Amino acid sequence: MFFPILDIILKLSIEKKLKMTKRTSLPRLYLLAFLLLLGSHTHSYGQKNSKSTPNFVIIFADDLGYGDLGTYGHPTIRTPHLDRMAYEGQKWTNFYVGASVCTPSRAALLTGRLPIRNGMSSSKSRVLFPNSKNGLPANEVTLAEQLKKAGYSTACIGKWHLGHKEQYLPTNNGFDYYFGIPYSNDMDHVGKGNYKKLAKGGQKSIIKEDYNVPLLRNTEVIERPANQNTITRRYSDEAVSFIKENKDKPFFVYLAHNLPHIPLFASKDFLGKSKRGLYGDVLEEIDNGVGKIIAALKDEGLAENTIVVFTSDNGPWLPFKTHGGSAGLLRAGKGSTWEGGMREPGIFWGPGKIKPGVISDLGSTMDLFTTFSNMAGIPVPDDRVVDGVDLSPTLLEHGASPRESILYYRQNELYAVRLGDFKAHFITNGVYGQFGKKEIHNPPILYNLSEDPSEQFDIAEDHPEVLTKINELVAAHKSKLIKGKDMLAERE
Ligand code: MG
Numbered sequence: 217m218f219f220p221i222l223d224i225i226l227k228l229s230i231e232k233k234l235k236m237t238k239r240t241s242l243p244r245l246y247l248l249a250f251l252l253l254l255g256s257h258t259h260s261y262g263q264k265n266s267k268s269t270p271n272f273v274i275i276f277a278d279d280l281g282y283g284d285l286g287t288y289g290h291p292t293i294r295t296p297h298l299d300r301m302a303y304e305g306q307k308w309t310n311f312y313v314g315a316s317v318c319t320p321s322r323a324a325l326l327t328g329r330l331p332i333r334n335g336m337s338s339s340k341s342r343v344l345f346p347n348s349k350n351g352l353p354a355n356e357v358t359l360a361e362q363l364k365k366a367g368y369s370t371a372c373i374g375k376w377h378l379g380h381k382e383q384y385l386p387t388n389n390g391f392d393y394y395f396g397i398p399y400s401n402d403m404d405h406v407g408k409g410n411y412k413k414l415a416k417g418g419q420k421s422i423i424k425e426d427y428n429v430p431l432l433r434n435t436e437v438i439e440r441p442a443n444q445n446t447i448t449r450r451y452s453d454e455a456v457s458f459i460k461e462n463k464d465k466p467f468f469v470y471l472a473h474n475l476p477h478i479p480l481f482a483s484k485d486f487l488g489k490s491k492r493g494l495y496g497d498v499l500e501e502i503d504n505g506v507g508k509i510i511a512a513l514k515d516e517g518l519a520e521n522t523i524v525v526f527t528s529d530n531g532p533w534l535p536f537k538t539h540g541g542s543a544g545l546l547r548a549g550k551g552s553t554w555e556g557g558m559r560e561p562g563i564f565w566g567p568g569k570i571k572p573g574v575i576s577d578l579g580s581t582m583d584l585f586t587t588f589s590n591m592a593g594i595p596v597p598d599d600r601v602v603d604g605v606d607l608s609p610t611l612l613e614h615g616a617s618p619r620e621s622i623l624y625y626r627q628n629e630l631y632a633v634r635l636g637d638f639k640a641h642f643i644t645n646g647v648y649g650q651f652g653k654k655e656i657h658n659p660p661i662l663y664n665l666s667e668d669p670s671e672q673f674d675i676a677e678d679h680p681e682v683l684t685k686i687n688e689l690v691a692a693h694k695s696k697l698i699k700g701k702d703m704l705a706e707r708e
Contacts, residue, residue: 301506479539
């Protein structure tokens with residue numbers, strides 16, 4: 217029975233190739249239509265699940281901590297859309313950024329490389345400022361430039377912070393479209409209101425005019441000072457518009473909110489609504505925007521073929537009392553190489569692709585570069601070291617993550633290394649007036665982060681074999697490391 221059917225299919229496919237004439241009999245036409253229908257179903261099923269090129273949306277918060285979302289345990293901030301994304305997709309509990317402050321962390325995400333390799337970290341300056349001369353080097357390949365090779369439409373919406381001069385802006389780094397504030401929302405300080413007084417218990421009355429930051433569309437300043445009261449809503453709305461306008465081709469949206477970086481602003485509909493105060497208002501507005509983006513993807517029939525990621529650039533900025541976020545059970549925050557500085561929420565949503573679950577394997581924002589390049593069928597550059605690995609086996613099938621280690625750089629010094637469950641601190645240092653002074657540890661301090669996520673109990677004496685392995689990893693890394701030219705230090 218089997219072979220005659222094969223024979224018919226073969227004959228019909230040959231006939232199809234020869235362009236069948238009108239003389240083809242009616243029963244044969246029915247059979248052909250049936251087989252073609254069967255074929256097209258099989259084909260579209262395969263496309264949806266493995267072959268077609270997915271859309272990517274990365275939503276990147278600023279200074280949001282590991283403990284700030286409902287799904288990561290915050291008791292009063294309401295984040296129902298992010299919680300649902302985590303429930304329907306994957307919630308990663310050991311997901312890291314490439315650096316604990318804005319500029320190098322963003323460079324790491326977009327290039328898949330440690331910032332020390334491309335000069336986006338510096339021994340002299342932690343981030344770029346409005347009077348900085350430079351930005352991301354032109355020879356770096358961004359994720360947007362990668363995806364352009366496969367015909368993606370690309371948009372950067374929000375905070376850039378990889379150089380504000382025209383040659384460094386998103387539109388010169390692979391993005392078709394840019395709408396946003398090109399650096400941190402606390403720069404260009406001109407007014408009397410100053411969030412720095414919050415650290416001493418003082419001034420809370422900050423208005424948008426206190427920070428004269430520009431808002432750009434592509435390369436043109438369209439508003440200054442940017443109205444930060446409405447900026448979160450406008451960023452989310454821009455993302456929704458871009459998705460709707462580009463629904464017929466593959467797209468990549470990099471939505472990097474300026475908030476909840478201090479100074480905090482929320483629009484009328486959210487102001488005063490959260491039990492967590494202004495910080496909660498801001499997060500609930502960001503969450504609302506996430507809901508709008510997910511709804512747009514569903515409305516346009518794109519949900520099955522889109523992957524949405526939510527994470528943050530670094531941990532919470534802790535000195536500013538209730539205006540800073542929370543790292544939950546993790547130690548310290550922004551600027552440090554303790555876990556609170558560099559471990560972040562990592563949520564992956566994609567109902568047609570991502571296999572739901574809670575993932576405790578290691579992942580990094582740098583891996584998005586490699587993972588999404590591979591999913592789009594674009595080779596990762598082989599003329600440079602790329603630190604990202606492909607997380608697809610974990611995202612799609614719950615396979616083991618190929619990432620085995622995390623390197624914790626602070627500026628241009630390697631402070632700590634995580635290998636599997638273990639983390640060795642070679643150097644520890646306080647930050648923003650908190651958490652002590654710089655100390656070099658020899659032998660290093662060692663924690664088991666699976667058993668001791670808050671980094672409380674030094675077990676170095678019990679595990680010399682682990683320290684040996686970590687030392688070997690460090691030696692191998694340093695022997696091949698070529699530092700990029702410092703792009704952060706020079707000012708005008
Ligand atoms: Mg930040």
